[in-house]
Structure formats: structure tokens, C-alpha cells
Amino acid sequence: MSFSDYLKQFDFLKFVPLIENSTAADVEKIVEKRSIDIYDFAVLLSNSAERFLPALAAKARSYTIRRFGKTMSFYAPLYLSNECDNLCVYCGYHNARRIERVTLSLEQVRSEVQKIKEIGFDSILLLTGESPKKADVNYIKDCVKIAKEYFTYVALEVYPMSSENYQTLSEAGASGLTVYQETYDKEVYKKMHLKGAKSDYQYRLDTPERAFIGGLRKVGIGALLGLSDWRYEALHLALHIDYLRKKYWRQEVSLSFPRINPVTSSFKIPNPVTDKEMIHLISVMRIYLDDVPFFISTRERADFRDKLVELAVTHISAGSKTTPGGYAIKTEAQGQFDVSDKRELKEMISIIRTKGYDPVIKDWDVNFMGVFGDYNG
Numbered sequence: 093m094s095f096s097d098y099l100k101q102f103d104f105l106k107f108v109p110l111i112e113n114s115t116a117a118d119v120e121k122i123v124e125k126r127s128i129d130i131y132d133f134a135v136l137l138s139n140s141a142e143r144f145l146p147a148l149a150a151k152a153r154s155y156t157i158r159r160f161g162k163t164m165s166f167y168a169p170l171y172l173s174n175e176c177d178n179l180c181v182y183c184g185y186h187n188a189r190r191i192e193r194v195t196l197s198l199e200q201v202r203s204e205v206q207k208i209k210e211i212g213f214d215s216i217l218l219l220t221g222e223s224p225k226k227a228d229v230n231y232i233k234d235c236v237k238i239a240k241e242y243f244t245y246v247a248l249e250v251y252p253m254s255s256e257n258y259q260t261l262s263e264a265g266a267s268g269l270t271v272y273q274e275t276y277d278k279e280v281y282k283k284m285h286l287k288g289a290k291s292d293y294q295y296r297l298d299t300p301e302r303a304f305i306g307g308l309r310k311v312g313i314g315a316l317l318g319l320s321d322w323r324y325e326a327l328h329l330a331l332h333i334d335y336l337r338k339k340y341w342r343q344e345v346s347l348s349f350p351r352i353n354p355v356t357s358s359f360k361i362p363n364p365v366t367d368k369e370m371i372h373l374i375s376v377m378r379i380y381l382d383d384v385p386f387f388i389s390t391r392e393r394a395d396f397r398d399k400l401v402e403l404a405v406t407h408i409s410a411g412s413k414t415t416p417g418g419y420a421i422k423t424e425a426q427g428q429f430d431v432s433d434k435r436e437l438k439e440m441i442s443i444i445r446t447k448g449y450d451p452v453i454k455d456w457d458v459n460f461m462g463v464f465g466d467y468n469g
């Protein structure tokens with residue numbers, strides 16, 4: 093059964109009144125519950141739940157500490173290439189924009205990786221735009237191998253591939269993949285992705301599954317917040333995670349909360365998500381998914397990230413550069429989005445410690461790989 097088949101088991105008409113018409117009394121009953129189902133989750137997404145935000149946030153915080161302790165894991169993104177064949181209207185890298193395009197040579201990748209290691213990271217996320225010709229699987233594989241010489245944990249955020257290609261990358265040393273559906277709303281998806289392989293909604297939707305089949309150990313999903321109604325994105329994300337966790341129970345699913353931070357001023361965000369709504373979303377997600385790692389990037393402002401750290405986030409980036417070669421080589425290439433929180437790793441670690449959290453630099457899970465057998469099949 094695919095995720096699309098799984099979704100068919102649910103009558104979406106049942107969710108609409110729960111999200112749109114639930115009353116404060118409906119919400120109050122659910123706030124008291126110890127664990128919630130997907131219908132309760134829909135009620136907690138309603139407007140009426142907003143007045144319970146302090147209670148929801150307190151619950152989310154206590155669930156996070158109970159499951160993860162007071163810890164915060166750090167990672168660094170490294171953009172390998174800003175070449176892209178797609179036209180996603182919200183993105184600074186899209187194909188119709190005349191910007192300097194760069195794909196790092198393997199030598200440059202090594203310099204970048206060495207620099208990031210020197211800064212103090214042990215987890216790295218390798219990113220590309222979506223141009224399989226300019227950054228093919230063999231190139232990505234070689235980059236993974238270089239990164240693996242320095243880092244315990246190597247993850248990818250690259251164009252969707254076949255499970256065979258994911259297997260190649262997994263064998264080269266990659267452990268994780270991040271792939272955002274961007275929006276689960278098919279109509280909005282069509283309007284936002286005008287050209288290139290990414291216009292294929294279904295192929296993207298099935299990507300997390302192909303990554304797991306290919307042997308990657310961790311897959312992170314997310315919706316680009318601001319494209320469509322965040323409440324319906326949240327519902328689909330929760331169902332997607334439920335599906336993946338039931339089927340690939342030996343692997344790990346995580347969730348990111350990317351909020352649009354466009355480079356192009358001409359793009360008008362269709363459904364802006366406020367800070368308050370972000371806190372609502374993340375709190376309710378944590379109450380429903382109490383053991384799923386949550387990621388937040390430097391798209392968010394420093395003061396807001398500090399709040400989220402104490403709410404439910406478990407993994408953050410720091411000192412991120414969104415240009416290929418941004419750490420050591422300093423190319424003139426443009427970034428994918430503007431980094432809001434510019435604080436470096438050292439500063440972030442000291443802030444985390446002040447809040448009573450332990451920074452986690454090394455991913456110890458990698459040491460257990462193989463102990464529990466092959467993830468494939």
C-alpha cells in the first residue's frame with residue numbers, strides 16, 4: 093500500500109468540521125488527554141485551540157523533555173550546487189533567474205567540509221538544487237565519500253531519486269535524507285512548480301518511501317509553510333509520518349518546519365504563517381508525535397529560534413551558509429534563501445547551555461548501524 097492508498101482510508105470531509113468548527117469545550121476535553129488520535133489532533137489545530145496555547149506549549153515542552161531530555165543536536169548545511177532545472181516560483185535558485193551558477197569541484201567540497209569540521213560540527217547536510225545533469229548521482233556519491241571521511245553523520249537534501257540511487261548513496265556513507273513535499277495541496281503544488289521534474293507531485297510524494305527502500309536510515313519531511321493553509325499541511329504531515337512509521341518502523345522519520353523566507357521580493361507569500369501559528373503548529377505536532385525529532389533552520393529569527401528550542405525542537409543548524417562554497421571558498425554565488433539567524437556554532441552552544449540544555453554534536457545512533465541488521469526490505 094502506498095501513502096496515497098493509505099490516505100484513501102480517511103474521509104477528509106470528517107476532518108474539515110473538526111478543524112474549522114471545533115469549540116473551546118471540544119478543545120478543552122482533548123487538552124486533558126494523555127495521548128491523542130488523528131481526530132483529536134485535528135481539533136487541536138482549530139482556531140478555538142488558540143486560547144489554550146500556553147497549555148499546549150507547556151505540554152509540548154514536557155513531552156519533548158521526557159523523550160529527548162534537555163538536549164539540542166547541531167548540524168551544518170553545505171550547498172554543493174545551486175544549479176536547478178525546476179521553476180519553483182518561491183525559490184531563489186529557480187531556473188529562470190539569472191544568477192551565478194556554481195557546482196563545487198571535489199577539491200572545493202573537501203575544503204568546505206574541512207572548514208565545517210574545524211568549526212566543530214560532526215553532522216553535515218549536503219544540499220544541491222535539482223539538476224541531475226550538473227550534479228549527478230556519481231558526483232553526489234563522491235561528495236558523500238569525502239564528507240564521510242570527516243563526519244560521523246552525513247545526510248542529503250537533493251533531488252528525488254530512484255531507490256537504487258539512494259542505495260548507492262547509502263553505501264557511500266549517507267545515512268539520512270530530507271525531502272519536503274512543499275505542499276500537500278495538489279492545486280497549489282501545480283501553481284508553485286511550473287517547470288521541470290519537480291512538477292510531478294506523485295513522484296515527490298513517494299520519495300521518502302524510496303529513500304527508506306534504498307536503505308537510508310533517517311528521512312526528514314516537511315511542508316514549506318506559507319504556500320497553503322498550515323492546518324491542512326499539518327494534517328497531511330501527521331498522516332504521512334504515521335504511514336511511514338508503520339511501514340518502515342526500523343528507520344526514523346523526522347519533521348522540519350521550513351517557513352518561506354524568499355530571496356525574490358516579487359514572490360508574495362500566499363498563506364503567511366505567523367509566529368503564534370508556528371508555535372501552535374509545533375506544539376500540537378509534538379503532542380501527537382511525542383518521539384519524532386523536530387528540526388528548525390536558520391530561516392527563522394534568532395529570538396524566535398530561542399523560543400522554539402525550549403518548546404519542542406531537537407535539532408538546529410548554526411552559522412549556516414546557503415551559497416555553494418560559503419564557508420571556505422567564498423564564491424559570489426547567491427544563496428537559496430536569506431539566513432535570519434546568523435549566530436555561529438560557538439555562540440549557539442553557549443546560549444543553549446545558558447538555557448540548561450546539553451549540546452549534542454555527535455550522532456551516536458550511527459554506531460548502532462548494522463547491529464540491528466540491514467534496513468533494506
Ligand code: SF4
Binds near residue numbers: 178183184220222
Ligand atoms: S526549491 Fe529546489 S527545486 Fe525548486 S527551484 Fe529551488 S532549488 Fe530548484
